[in-house]
Ligand SMILES: Nc1ncnc2c1ncn2[C@@H]1O[C@H](COP(=O)(O)OP(=O)(O)O)[C@@H](O)[C@H]1O
């Protein structure tokens with residue numbers, strides 16, 4: 107038996123990942139009807155939680171991400187502070203990220219079949235185009251650039267859904283954490299040449315990065331590799347890579363041409379929009395595997411990770427929630443301008459409306475042999491569980507409201523240990539707890555102005571990731 111730790115509205119289950127910026131947990135929470143939901147909770151590491159500028163950047167970026175609604179973008183529910191910790195709650199994608207899938211491909215010495223590579227890339231292109239063309243409430247372009255389109259941010263669910271995540275957080279991650287710690291590993295590989303040069307970026311940078319992901323899916327290796335960071339940056343800057351057909355001669359030339367056009371050094375020669383990439387990939391897919399559908403991809407991932415899926419399910423069944431569940435949901439730091447009084451309508455609460463403490467009710471774990479997705483094979487329990495949860499409550503249709511950031515300044519973090527979790531209230535409540543009122547502002551610094559979403563310059567700052575003294579751009 108394992109005990110779930112509570113953080114705001116969420117009960118943290120297993121840790122999915124651990125990085126330089128945050129830890130990611132699978133977490134359980136309940137909707138207004140008492141139905142359980144799995145979400146992903148990204149908990150900011152303690153040393154960064156003490157950095158006010160960093161937290162403010164995360165707030166700004168999470169705000170942008172929370173505005174995006176697209177089937178291929180993992181939803182952000184809230185960026186909050188509870189029990190002295192900062193965290194982002196987002197849609198949990200029950201599956202594997204593309205980096206993990208590609209590692210499995212490398213182990214098995216088999217590249218991903220081109221139809222899956224085409225489908226995944228087309229879905230991500232659709233997500234990117236939606237973000238690139240997103241407008242604010244006054245219909246002015248937001249000019250969002252993801253900046254971190256890379257295999258670890260593309261997650262494939264066991265039902266074959268493709269979700270791009272870490273929207274917007276990327277900018278904060280690259281510009282702040284990396285300059286501070288010098289950690290830029292991994293991500294440099296998927297940068298665009300203009301990003302490696304620290305230039306001002308537009309949406310075409312994401313198109314290049316998407317091309318790097320497509321290349322790796324087709325060949326198992328990233329287009330740019332080097333034994334040290336500086337050489338890697340130079341390779342990315344020059345955008346010179348081995349032709350795909352050299353590595354995998356069986357690659358259909360049409361899809362190779364699409365990857366090449368994404369990976370063009372000159373922005374003007376590249377695909378000009380992610381939508382064009384999507385169109386070409388879908389046309390390729392229609393010719394290459396005419397009856398291709400999402401369930402093909404789901405089956406491919408389920409087959410590759412069958413043992414892990416079983417293990418994950420067993421592990422989730424072992425968790426129990428504490429008897430003493432706190433109703434302290436913390437404060438949500440995402441805010442919408444001009445929406446002073448509106449509370450954040452995060453559709454979750456820490457406890458079920460009913461009384462069940464079981465992490466996964468039996469009704470969600472019952473097996474049945476039906477072929478729910480019509481792909482001629484039985485779905486996994488994980489898949490059925492997810493489908494039932496989705497049918498029960500259209501979480502993604504729910505409106506996430508956002509409150510004014512200026513009222514939700516982070517409090518000074520002078521204490522070295524997080525404050526104790528407040529004592530639990532008696533467990534008699536059936537309605538979701540009210541969001542606590544904003545706390546008094548006690549900072550000495552003046553509050554930051556709320557970012558102007560209509561301003562073209564939300565991504566104006568250069569991506570500062572280089573020791574410019576060491577790396578002289580412009581000679582490629
Ligand atoms: N919303 C999510 N649902 C499921 N898994 C997720 C989610 N977000 C992140 N992950 C998992 O955590 C991993 C690490 O995420 P992240 O901290 O963003 O690291 P990275 O910087 O390598 O992308 C992802 O590659 C993915 O496997």
Ligand SMILES: [Mg+2]
Pocket residue numbers: 258259271272
């Ligand atoms: Mg990520």
